Amino acid sequence: xxxxxxxxxxxxxxxxxxxxxxxxxxxxxxxxxxxxxxxxxxxxxxxxxxxxxxxxxxxxxxxxxxxxxxxxxxxxxxxxxxxxxxxxxxxxxxxxxxxxxxxxxxxxxxxxxxxxxxxxxxxxxxxxxxxxxxxxxxxxxxxxxxxxxxxxxxxxxxxxxxxxxxxxxxxxxxxxxxxxxxxxxxxxxxxxxxxxxxxxxx
Numbered sequence: 001x002x003x004x005x006x007x008x009x010x011x012x013x014x015x016x017x018x019x020x021x022x023x024x025x026x027x028x029x030x031x032x033x034x035x036x037x038x039x040x041x042x043x044x045x046x047x048x049x050x051x052x053x054x055x056x057x058x059x060x061x062x063x064x065x066x067x068x069x070x071x072x073x074x075x076x077x078x079x080x081x082x083x084x085x086x087x088x089x090x091x092x093x094x095x096x097x098x099x100x101x102x103x104x105x106x107x108x109x110x111x112x113x114x115x116x117x118x119x120x121x122x123x124x125x126x127x128x129x130x131x132x133x134x135x136x137x138x139x140x141x142x143x144x145x146x147x148x149x150x151x152x153x154x155x156x157x158x159x160x161x162x163x164x165x166x167x168x169x170x171x172x173x174x175x176x177x178x179x180x181x182x183x184x185x186x187x188x189x190x191x192x193x194x195x196x197x198x199x200x201x202x
Contacts, residue, residue: 026086031055031074036167037091040184053080060148062136063094067107068120070094070147075111082113091184095133095153102130104153104170106180108187121191123183126170132156 026048030041033054041050057077063070071092082088088111096103103125110119135156140149154166157175164172168180 025049027051027084028087028089029053029078029080029082029085031078031088031090034091034167036180037184040091040181040188041089043181044185044188048086051085053078055079058145058147059092060145061150062140062152063092063148064097065095066147067092067094067096067105068109068122071107071109072118073147075109082111085113087112089188091187093180093183094148095128096125097130097133102133103127104183106183106187108184108191110188110191119191119194121187121189121194123187123190126176126178126183128153128170128175 026045028041028045028048028050030037030050030052033052038050038052041048055074055077056079057073059070059073071090074090074092075088078088090109090111091106093104093106096105104127105125106123108121108123110121111117112119132153136149136151136153139151139156143150152166154169157169158164158166161172161174164175170176170178170180170183
C-alpha cells in the first residue's frame, strides 16, 4: 500500500478533525499551566482559543502505573465552569513499571463537555534505566500515595546530570533523544483517533 495512503487511512478521523479546527474558532481548556503542553496543543489547534488552568487534585508528582487515571483526575479537579468549552484536554506523564520494564508514557484525556464523551490516548513509551525509578521511590518512601511518588524520575536524572531539564530529560541523547513535546503530541493524536470526534465534525 502507498505510504501516504496508509497514513491517511490510519489517521482519517484526525485529519478531518484538524481540518475542522483550522476553519473554526474552537475553545479549548488545558488542565495545566505547563508551557510544554500548551505548545503542543497550540501546534495541533492553531486557530483555537486556548485557556490554561492550574488544577488541584491528589495526583503525585510522579505517577506510577496510573498515568491515565491521573490525567482524568485533573479534569475531575476542575473548579471552573467547563460548559462554554468545546474540548477539555488533560495530559499526564508517568512511569509504567513491571518486572523487567521501566518506561515513561504520556496519557491524554479529551472531554467534549457538550456530548459528555471522554476519549483516551497513550503515547509511545520511552525506556528509562530502572535505577532512577528506584532512587525516586527511596526518596519518596515517607510520603504514601497509591497513584505514585513525590519525587520524579526527571529529578533523579537531573541530580546526576544537572544540565538535563527534569521535565524533558528524554530530549538528551543519553536518554532517548526524543522531545517530550512529540510524546505529548502522539498521545493527543491517539486520543482523537480513538474517538469519533473526527466523524462528528465531518
